[in-house]
Amino acid sequence: MNLASLIVFAGILAVAAGTPGPNVGALVARVISRGHKGVFPFMFGLWLGDAIWLSLAVWGLAALASTFHMAFLVLKYAGVAYLIYLSWKMWVAPVGETPDDNTIPRQGEAGKLFMSALAITLGNPKIMVFYLAILPTAVDITHVSLAGWAQLLLVMFVVLAAVDTAWVVLAAQARRFLRSPRMMRIANRTSAGMMAGAAVAIATR
Template sequence: MDISALLVFAAALFVAAAIPGPGIAAIVARVLARGREGAFAFCLGIAIGDVIWLGFAVAGLAVLAKTFGTVFLVLKYAGALYLAYLAWKMWTAPADSGLAALGPVRKESPFALTMGGLAVTMGNPKVMVFYLALLPNIIALETVTVLGYAELSLVTFAVLAVVLGAYCLLAERARKMLASPRALRVLNRVAGSVMAGAAVAVATR
């Protein structure tokens, strides 16, 4: 695929991904409350969701996705419910034993976290708008070959790794600055509220 087209796509995706939305809110809230534990798997699910939406756009299934949206509706509400569950866990997390209290009492399955991130992305209105409405104006999708799709997918993973990684690092640094039980309790409530807001955004758009 032409390098200039890949650069244009990368730049557009970077801007779109960096703008806070339900997915970013979910990642930041999770890292604030839990640290890096499980963050990679959750981010991987989000990136896979982006590549799936990219595939729909390239395959010309945008109209199909908009018209027969039952599956996407299910994913949308599944993602919202997952975020709501995480919000409740964060809100009720204990904070009487320092940072360790925020660590997961029970190790979460990487597969479950990946599927959670995937569900969030598949139901994220911001991602839908980018791939189904904006992307066709950025790249001539009808000219994209299988190799071109593979190249776009690699660019997608690279760009999201930079954007999501930056948000994770910033959230982790903010988390470490607040080490007292009282601060952690407030942090839990803030993270839970942000996650609940992300759940509402996914469910209502």
């Protein structure tokens, strides 16, 4: 696969990934409420879900996704339910117990964050539709080799990692100004609203 095609794909994906949406809202809310430590499992869950949908699009397995529509739907609402649970936890969190940015996540939390993000992404087949729409603008997906598929995945991971990391940095910087109990309570409840909004947006897609 030539470099020009990969650059076009990366540019389109970067614009789409940088646009605020439910996934970005959930990510930012998590960072503002709990700090940036331990957010990587959530990010990786989002990326892996995208990688699966990209692979299905590349290999023309849209029919397979349709066959297992109900399973993807269950995953979607499982992820939504966990986002709502996180939203409630943020809303009622005592400000005195809000961890700082160096707090290590509790045991088991990383796995839950990863699975919720993966479930959210796999529960949204529109992501595959997006890849089916943009891939032909950059590559001929009817003749993608194994090496070409690997290159697309690599570009996807790099772009999503860069964009999501930028959002995390911005959210972490915003969190630095929210140290008083009053401001922290406002931040927690704003984050709770963002998380709940993300859950609703994902559920209604």
